[in-house]
Structures are given as structure tokens and as C-alpha cells.
Amino acid sequence: MINFNMKPSLLKIIIPILLAFSALKTLNSCSNREETTSCFPNQFISVQLNLSLPSYYPLNNIGGWIYVSEQQSGTRGLIVYRTNDGFKIYDRNAPHICPSADTTLEVENGSLVICKKDNAKWFLNSGAPASISPYPLKQYFYNYNSSTNILNIYN
Numbered sequence: 001m002i003n004f005n006m007k008p009s010l011l012k013i014i015i016p017i018l019l020a021f022s023a024l025k026t027l028n029s030c031s032n033r034e035e036t037t038s039c040f041p042n043q044f045i046s047v048q049l050n051l052s053l054p055s056y057y058p059l060n061n062i063g064g065w066i067y068v069s070e071q072q073s074g075t076r077g078l079i080v081y082r083t084n085d086g087f088k089i090y091d092r093n094a095p096h097i098c099p100s101a102d103t104t105l106e107v108e109n110g111s112l113v114i115c116k117k118d119n120a121k122w123f124l125n126s127g128a129p130a131s132i133s134p135y136p137l138k139q140y141f142y143n144y145n146s147s148t149n150i151l152n153i154y155n
Contacts, residue, residue: 035135039098043074045140045155052149059087059151065107065124067092068153076104078140078153079113081124088127089140089153096120096133105137113137 047070051059058064059082069077076092076099094103094115102117112130113122120132127137143152 036095036138037097037135040093040095040138041075041099043155044072045074045078045153046072047078047153049080049151049153050149051151056151058082060149063110065110067107073153075099079105079107079124079137080151080153083125087142087144087151088125089142090127091138091140093138094120094133095135095138 047068049056049059049068051057056066058066059080062082062084065079065081067077068080074091074093079090079092081088081090090105090113092105093099094105094117097103097115097117097120100117103115105113105115105122107124108114108121111124113124113127114120115133118132121130122128122133122137123130127139129136140153140155142154144150145152
């Protein structure tokens with residue numbers, strides 16, 4: 001416990017040190033958790049999609065989405081969504097609870113993502129929580145080459 005009757009010069013040293021330790025602890029805990037529950041599976045993601053193929057046609061239109069369950073697409077697969085200015089790539093594991101048989105995320109009505117286990121919801125267009133979950137959907141990086149219509153997804 002800090003004694004605030006200490007000399008002002010000693011307080012000037014102790015308080016910044018305590019603040020620094022507190023900030024480091026907060027930063028470290030967020031970087032380890034990556035804004036998901038601590039039991040969220042970390043998987044290598046490396047998927048290439050040719051959007052000229054019929055199974056990927058929905059991604060040629062804004063608001064289109066698909067599930068991807070190819071090799072190297074995570075433990076439950078991915079949700080790929082076409083936005084006004086690119087794509088959103090989401091993991092199908094619920095970010096707020098440990099994976100189980102009924103925590104694979106599904107798109108509902110083309111606008112929400114839902115976890116059947118607890119009815120948690122997220123907005124498909126942003127990945128932001130709509131109800132229950134304190135965490136947004138886990139997102140992955142991508143490169144899109146419009147001249148070849150190839151979408152590369154990775155983490």
C-alpha cells in the first residue's frame with residue numbers, strides 16, 4: 001500500500017513505476033490473448049481462392065459470403081465476406097468461449113454471425129459483437145489480385 005504522506009520526491013518515483021508495470025501487464029495480457037478467450041485455437045492459415053470458380057461467385061458481389069473449409073483454413077474453417085472496399089475473413093471458432101461441438105459460427109440472414117451454443121451474435125460486415133460476446137470475431141489477413149481474381153488468406 002502506498003503511503004501518500006511520503007516525501008513528494010519519492011512519490012514522483014514510485015507512481016510512474018507502478019503505472020509502467022500496470023501498463024506492461026495490460027499490454028502483455030492482450031497480446032497473448034489476441035482479443036479472444038485464452039483457449040482459442042491458434043492455427044496456421046494459408047488459403048488461396050480463385051474467385052472465378054463457380055463455388056466462389058458470391059464473393060464477386062458486395063455483401064456476398066461463403067464458408068471455407070479447405071486444408072489450412074483453421075480448425076472450423078473460415079467465413080469470407082465481400083465488403084465495399086475488400087474482404088473480411090473471420091475464423092468460425094467462437095472468440096468468447098472454448099471450442100466444443102456446438103460453437104462453430106454460422107451466418108444468419110446474411111447479416112449476422114451466430115454461435116448456436118449461447119446465441120452470441122456479431123455483425124457480418126464488421127465482426128463487431130452484437131450481443132453476449134465481449135470480443136469481436138477473429139480476423140485474418142488477405143491479399144487480393146483483381147487482375148487474376150485470386151484471394152490469398154493468411155495469418
